[in-house]
Amino acid sequence: MTVYNKEYRELQQIKLAVDCIIFGFNDNKLELLLIHRGFEPEKGKWSLIGGFVGENEDLDKAANRVLYKLSGLEDIYMEQVKAFGKADRDSSGHVVSITYSAMILKSEYNEDQVSNYNAKWFPIEELPELVFDHRDMVESAIRRLRRRVRNFPIAFNLLPAKFTLPQLQMLYEGILNESIDKRNFRRKVLQMKYLVRLEEKDMSESRKGAYFYRFDEALYKVEKNFNL
Amino acid sequence: MTVYNKEYRELQQIKLAVDCIIFGFNDNKLELLLIHRGFEPEKGKWSLIGGFVGENEDLDKAANRVLYKLSGLEDIYMEQVKAFGKADRDSSGHVVSITYSAMILKSEYNEDQVSNYNAKWFPIEELPELVFDHRDMVESAIRRLRRRVRNFPIAFNLLPAKFTLPQLQMLYEGILNESIDKRNFRRKVLQMKYLVRLEEKDMSESRKGAYFYRFDEALYKVEKNFNL
DNA sequence: GCAAAAGTGTTCAGCATACACCCATGG
DNA sequence: CCATGGGTGTATGCTGAACACTTTTGC
DSSP states (O other), rough: SSOOHHHHHHOOEEEOOOOOOEEEETTTEEEEEEOOOSSSSSTSSSEEEEEETTTTOOOOHHHHHHHHHHHOOOOOOOEEEEEEOOOOOOTTTTEEEEEEEEEEOOOGGGGHHHHTEEEEEEEEGGGOOOOTTTTHHHHHHHHHHHHHHHHSSSGGGGSSSSHHHHHHHHHHHHHHSSOOHHHHHHHHHHHOTTEEEEEEEEEOOSSSOEEEEEEEEHHHHHHHHOOO | SSOOOOOHHHHOOOOOEEEEEEEEEEEEEEEEEEHHHOOSTTSSSSEEEEEETTTTTOOOHHHHHHHHHHHHOSOOEEEEEEEEOOOTSTTSEEEEEEEEEEEEOGGGOHHHHHTTTTTTEEEGGGGBBSSTTTTHHHHHHHHHHHHHTTTTTGGGGSOOEEHHHHHHHHHHHHHSSSSSOOHHHHHHHHHOOOEEEEEEEEOOOOOOOEEEEEEOHHHHHHHHHOOO
């Protein structure tokens, strides 16, 4: 906004933070990256990856900096989810936090960084106790993810560049937490011309083998309609 | 979040604000309430209704306080839209702003308050030049409004308790900026049992008169599906 | 030859869209 | 009686959901 209530301008002692909700996919389950909190308050609980926003730092940049520090990952598709602003949400003071969410491919994730930061993946159905209102943050991010994953080709961030349709379906089943009819699913996928079948097959999951597909970004930009 | 980058904790001089995007409906057009900015920087331009968040004040409460101060309206349906956090978005310093949006019935709006605050309604197609990134804020709020108005019974906030179907249709046409088939529109409306026809007719717009309807909150809570 | 996963079509119901005429009334 | 806005029904195509068998291959 602007400068209406001038009186606040000097007094305000609100801190501004970002928290990152980082989704991964493993063992057919949607997972979340958390860090073990080694300090008070709430020491010993688990927490989202978060940090304070820097002076003269864009909010988006802050989220990316925090994510990078923790995961070593750059250029990750990351979106603002929402602001959490109850005055007492953080017991250490008035901290407003903006949540961002990202989807990363665990296999590209640098395992060294994980242990450096006491980070760990948890299936979203088996989360430990989280600090403050981080549970609410996770839930709102999951709702948003479930909404968006049906209308935008974002789930591919959780898969390798080459993936099979059974893999993709299991991913969707994991994210949406419901089972999907194979034939209906495949028909919809195959209508999207930007999902390109490769000649190569994945022979690791079955004797018959499943064709690999890839998501063609350029072709998608032409059609730009996605629906699953 | 929490307390990772402790170094920021003491230094941070970011200000936190809220900006309210207040929609009204008049003359079959969607309108927006703006205030004339009487001070530097950007003096003379128009601005959203905004203000800084108070110490120990919830974000939602801050938005409502600001709205109340300006419009005299309480208990308004108000929702967070998104955070705007580019470091240089406000030329007076690092100010992060969370936008909220509300829909109000102009006829309930206290006209005295408007002049007190140099506030004025503008049709959204004819907005004046706005300060900072307020134009972006408005656009994102309109996109969100258009999305939500199809799936939630929120548009009724822009109409009196008793309204006619022609009124409702013109409201939707105004919000969505497209024309809608009368018969299809009415069929969908009439399927919703919580839109109750009254005996009374509005004789002011035609000789034949149009039945008044009302939105029944309690009945809606039973069905809870809305689609227009 | 059989176990295990991959792959393939059709039917049906519900919903969105397009479209044109009669009704009630005040003047 | 007529001008004005209010009110009504049907046909068509599309999309989502349900549903079961054949194919391939390594063992």
